[in-house]
Amino acid sequence: xxxxMATLATELDGLLAMARELEARVDGDQGAPGAxxxxxxxxxxxxxxxxxxAGRDGNAGGRASVNGQLRSRKAAAAxxxxxxxxxxxxxxxxxxxxxxxxxxxxxxILGATYPRSYFRCTHRHTQGCAATKQVQRATADPxxxxxxxxxxxxxxxxxVLAGAEQQLPPPAAFGQEQQSPPEGVQWPAEPVTPFSxxxxxxxxxCQLTGSYGYAAAGGGLGVDMELEGQLDELFLDLxxxx
DNA sequence: GGAATTTGACCCCT
DNA sequence: AGGGGTCAAATTCC
Numbered sequence: 001x002x003x004x005m006a007t008l009a010t011e012l013d014g015l016l017a018m019a020r021e022l023e024a025r026v027d028g029d030q031g032a033p034g035a036x037x038x039x040x041x042x043x044x045x046x047x048x049x050x051x052x053x054a055g056r057d058g059n060a061g062g063r064a065s066v067n068g069q070l071r072s073r074k075a076a077a078a079x080x081x082x083x084x085x086x087x088x089x090x091x092x093x094x095x096x097x098x099x100x101x102x103x104x105x106x107x108x109i110l111g112a113t114y115p116r117s118y119f120r121c122t123h124r125h126t127q128g129c130a131a132t133k134q135v136q137r138a139t140a141d142p143x144x145x146x147x148x149x150x151x152x153x154x155x156x157x158x159x160v161l162a163g164a165e166q167q168l169p170p171p172a173a174f175g176q177e178q179q180s181p182p183e184g185v186q187w188p189a190e191p192v193t194p195f196s197x198x199x200x201x202x203x204x205x206c207q208l209t210g211s212y213g214y215a216a217a218g219g220g221l222g223v224d225m226e227l228e229g230q231l232d233e234l235f236l237d238l239x240x241x242x
Numbered sequence: 243g244g245a246a247t248t249t250g251a252c253c254c255c256t
Numbered sequence: 257a258g259g260g261g262t263c264a265a266a267t268t269c270c
Binding site: 107109116132134 | 260262
Binding site: 102103104105106122 | 245246247248249
């Protein structure tokens with residue numbers, strides 16, 4: 001547990017450093033999309049690892065419920081909550097993050113222009129995977145999607161993905177050409193390109209959408225609020241560059 | 243025919 | 257009572 005938290009801290013520190021570096025580079029050189037992309041991908045990969053760590057370990061050590069309330073069905077899902085904002089350059093369908101999701105509901109949300117879609121893991125019944133996610137188009141920008149992940153994947157598919165990701169080269173290697181990534185992933189040559197999401201969620205979202213909004217804390221993430229605020233600001237700033 | 247999606251109804255919480 | 261989340265039957269898709 002201590003190791004995981006230490007790793008999390010290291011990842012987040014690196015995240016901040018990379019974000020600042022990215023800011024500096026993009027600020028000084030408008031025509032440097034390649035370098036910006038590299039850092040952006042590294043940033044996203046780091047966030048992804050941090051979130052995964054927090055998701056795994058936050059359960060036992062974190063706040064599992066709000067105000068100590070017991071919630072029959074919602075209690076389990078409230079343990080891990082990861083929120084990201086994803087931008088789609090084109091009006092395409094559901095975002096494929098490499099995992100199998102099955103839509104089980106859709107609701108019109110008060111005050112929201114677009115309905116919220118509810119997804120759960122395809123292997124919910126076969127493997128008891130309790131992961132769910134909610135996807136909602138942002139009112140302000142229809143090309144932005146707010147995606148909230150609730151619960152942790154416990155299915156075999158998630159384990160395979162997690163294992164494959166650990167074998168990937170260091171984050172800085174992302175964005176390089178001639179990368180010949182696994183699973184036939186094709187990185188876009190231009191910022192705006194029709195896309196299909198490959199297996200690594202954070203890096204591909206960043207690469208392809210230019211906006212990895214934020215990975216914020218719900219119950220499971222024990223991220224310091226001040227740091228969280230800094231991350232929020234950084235992501236907001238960075239999103240403006242793309 | 244099986245799997246995924248849609249959609250109205252139901253349940254729980256505030 | 258109203259809103260959010262889930263269920264499950266009906267429908268669509270492959």
